[in-house]
Structures are given as C-alpha cells and as structure tokens.
Amino acid sequence: MKKLILIAVAALISAACTNRQEIKNNENMKQELNLTQEWDKVFPLSKKVSHRKVTFETQYGLTRMSGNGYYDSDDNEEARHAAREAMAKQRLGDPMAMAGGVINPLPDDAPQFVKDYHAYYKTPRGYHVRSGNSNDGWRVSVIGTQAYANARFLYYINEIRSAVLVMHGEKAHSRYFGEAAYHYMVEGKAESYNFIGNPNPNPENKQLLIIPGATHCDLYDGGEGNYIPWDTLAEFFGKNL
Numbered sequence: 001m002k003k004l005i006l007i008a009v010a011a012l013i014s015a016a017c018t019n020r021q022e023i024k025n026n027e028n029m030k031q032e033l034n035l036t037q038e039w040d041k042v043f044p045l046s047k048k049v050s051h052r053k054v055t056f057e058t059q060y061g062l063t064r065m066s067g068n069g070y071y072d073s074d075d076n077e078e079a080r081h082a083a084r085e086a087m088a089k090q091r092l093g094d095p096m097a098m099a100g101g102v103i104n105p106l107p108d109d110a111p112q113f114v115k116d117y118h119a120y121y122k123t124p125r126g127y128h129v130r131s132g133n134s135n136d137g138w139r140v141s142v143i144g145t146q147a148y149a150n151a152r153f154l155y156y157i158n159e160i161r162s163a164v165l166v167m168h169g170e171k172a173h174s175r176y177f178g179e180a181a182y183h184y185m186v187e188g189k190a191e192s193y194n195f196i197g198n199p200n201p202n203p204e205n206k207q208l209l210i211i212p213g214a215t216h217c218d219l220y221d222g223g224e225g226n227y228i229p230w231d232t233l234a235e236f237f238g239k240n241l
Helices: 002-036 062-068 077-093 112-121 146-150 175-187 230-240
Strands: 164-169 206-211
Touching: 062 146, 062 175, 077 146, 164 175, 175 206
Parallel strands: 164 206
Antiparallel strands: none
C-alpha cells in the first residue's frame, strides 16, 4: 500500500513538474513571439501594406541546385554521389564548421552574383546581425543538405489553381530557377524537370514577370534603380485576391 502511495505521489510530482515546465515553455514561446512582433527590418514599415493579406516569398531553387549544381553543371549520378560522400565526411570530421557567409573583403575576380550579394548583405541595405549571409553563414554539414539533393520541391505546382506571380530580376543569377518553375507550373514540362505532368487547370491566373536591369537582391529592397514594380503588384493582387 505504501509502495502504491509513493508511486502515486511520485507520479503527481512528475506531472506537476512537467506541467510547470510546459507553462514555462509556453511563456518563453510567448515572449519570443512578442519580441518578433517588433519591426526590426532594414527597410521602413509602411502603413500602405497589410501583412495579413499577402505573403511574399523569395524562392530559390535549392533542391535543383543541391542535386544538379549551379546551371545544372553537375546533373549526373557520379557528381551527386561524390557530393553525398563529401557531406558525410564533413559531418564526421567537423560538424560545427561554418560556411556560406558572403565573402568580405570582396575579391576583384568575384562572380557577379557574389558582388550583388556583397552589395546587399554586407552594406546597410541588408546587413543584419542574425543574417547568415551577412556574417559567417551556416553549418557546413547542413547547408545544401542531402535531403535537398535527394528530393525535388515543386513537383505538384502544375496543380496549383490559385493565382501565382513569379517575379525575377533580368540579371538575377537565380532567374532560371523561376522561369523553369513557371513553365512547369503552367505547361507541366520544363528544362531540368525530368518528368512531364499535366498542364495547369487554371493557367490564366499565372504570370511570369521579369524586371529589366534588376539583380537577385534588387527585388529585396528595390535597389538603386527602385526596381520593385509596385503598380504591377497592386494590379495583380487587386485582380486575384
């Protein structure tokens, strides 16, 4: 009987501790969420924009790049196998190593897209203390993860019936990701998509918008050329929301 009472008391204490921990975790979560409500972006908050209606996403073809390399330069089984082996060795050898931050100072022979990144992430335009691109990047063992190389996103985008606007800068090194995704979404087939799907049931509300002169990062804040086409965006959302 005493043993049962002791077990019951222990269970109650354990439950109470667990409950207190859950309450503490919830309080911490609320505190963290409250902190993120404060506007801490590098560009000013505008009262003209309702953040509850529309979500903007800057999408990068991570699974295509991880599996095929930039511009599909490593789109073959041997290259993918070598990348998997290298990632496995990195995890075992030095899993805490960091990489991926924008190089600084910028070499004279840096590729143009690296110069574009530097002009954003390493300047007041886009620098942030919590940005991996602005600082020392991410864990090498997880950047370009094996899961990205082994699976492809956007497989069912040809079935999206709601309105979609794909927007890229003319000079963006990532432009080919969005163009291929748009064509597969509308037509069910595109370059680098090694499968053919059905054409989209609602192609009329899909739009591909290429901004003349803009780079990848220029569409984050408008860049020096004020490249973000606000009137076009307002027209698209006004028509489709």
